[in-house]
Amino acid sequence: MNKLVLYDQHDFKGKSKQFVRNMPDLANEMFDNAAQSARVEGHHWVAYTDPNYKGEFIIFAPGDYKTLGCNFCHKLSSLRLVEEELLNPEIDLYEHVDYVGKAQPVTEKVDNLGRGKFNNLVSSHKVKQGVWILHQKADQTGERLITYKGDEWPNYGDKWNDKLTSLRPLVNSYTERLDGSPDAWVRDEHKSVAESRGSSSFLQLLTGDLWSADTSGTMSKIALYDQPNFKGEAKEFLANEPDLSEKLFEDTAKSARVEGQHCIAYTDPNYKGEFIVFGPGEYKTLGCNFNHKLSSLRLVEEELLNPEIDLYEHVDYGGEVREVRKKVDNLQRGNFNNLVSSHKVKRGVWILHEKVDQTGERLITYKGDEWPNYCDKWNDKLTSLRPLVNSYTEVGPTPCVLLQRGQ
CATH class of the missing domain: 2.60.20.10 (Crystallins)
Structure with missing residues (x-):
């Protein structure tokens, strides 16, 4: 059963009210601006400081909250139970109002839309699946809004137009500090994201400490990191990627890990421009020739024997x-x-x-x-x-131009 119990004192003391469905105005229950602690079972709840699901908000994951902190104690006015399916989240971002201009589908956390050349360009959106938290600044900071499956925002208006910079889907393991900022992006969440994509996914969100060095299988993959030494945000690819801007990782990578077969990385989309050949292994830096310059990837699936x-x-x-x-x-x-x-x-x-x-x-x-x-x-x-042979790799190659057919 999904339920939220609010208490008018810290440590689950004093008068309490139990809620099992959305509550647009806590004044109707004589509990407006009253809560100081909470207990949550089942799904997440979103609590707002104004009636009708407006104002600042905090996301309650299942658990006990002995205090709501100075930002939310005696300030909650409406509640919304998250009933949306959180697997396979997807939101479509649009460059202009009324869903026109360039469209960018997003299926996972993005810390900086600037990496996909879509920063401060969004004016409308449609949520296809899940629940999404949108922020005006990088790394899930700054003013934010929350939007649910089926929401269609045709016009952000002056306050949000061309200001969206980062966003993330709500996942089962998500929780927040009492100031409303996200808690550490915990390991279980990475597992949830991966499971939500299924085993056939070619893109999975990682952090450096979650890389698995297990190469016992035959699967080929490359993980790109936006910082040297396998730090920062990372993305894993299990198939060719003709345009990294579509995955919001163009001109971003500064280190890489490769398993299985070789991978060819290009400086331009659609496998054009200069290229570097990655053999299986670790690349703590891509060097000055390729740091922040990769735009497409091709995994080598060809048999290399008897060339x-x-x-x-x-x-x-x-x-x-x-x-x-x-x-x-x-x-x-x-x-x-x-x-x-x-x-x-x-x-x-x-x-x-x-x-x-x-x-x-x-x-x-x-x-x-x-x-x-x-x-x-x-x-x-x-x-x-x-x-190309199995033992071939390149370390710090000099810039080379890849000739395209017809040039």
Whole structure:
């Protein structure tokens, strides 16, 4: 049974009132501005300082509250029982009023919308699932509002328009200090978030101390952290991510942990720009070339054994062809230097370079790729290449430009 018992004295003493459903005005129960302690069973309750669920609020998790503190003692005027399902929370944020402009779906806690280039841009929202707490400042601070499944806010008005900076869903383990600020984001909450996504989820909220080093399975994953040394907010990815801004983590990562297979991280969305190859392991810093610069991720799922690439002398796979199955530091030794204009990757993943000994500008290409025309930037310039192997990793690579097809 879900219930909230309010007491008019500290330590559960004095007159009390029990509530099992929403109460828009405690004055109707002769208990307005009376409570000084509380006991909660079952679901969360939200208590407001004004009637009709307005004013400041505090969220009561199940438990005992010997005092409500100076911010809420003798100040509660309405109560709302949280009956919404808290699993799979989702809210859609909109750039303009009336749900127009850029839309950003959010399914988990976000400490700074600026990381997804959506900070101070929100003017309306719709709650699809769960209960959400929205804040005007980063890290769940500043003025806040609470919104429930089915709520549609077409216009934030002057007080909130273009001011939303952080938000979080209410989860089963959530609790607050009596000043209304969130308690430590406890470990059980991380478990709840993960369970709410299901085992097939590719994104899970973590903190550095919750990383599991268990690599006994075959699952590949990368966890990115917004601080060096695996600290700060983090996100875990189990599948390709073409645009980290959609997960509110673009240009944010400063350290990483990788399990399973390699991961290729790019500085631009859609697997473009400069790239770095992460082998399985820990990266306490991404270095000056890649800190705060990653925008997309591709997990390497290709089989790396028996790599093979066919290099063609002319565009559209014409002219002389060379089959390559291993690292080549200088194609000139095979009289094929600066002659390649197209290629097909039969197996594996290959890194191609414009200069000898795997230096100069480079591109990366995957099994099944067919490049019919290198165009002016790369035509007749390929000089060295290597297959990606299980032991390959990069530490502090120099900036390299990834050539895209058609360039």
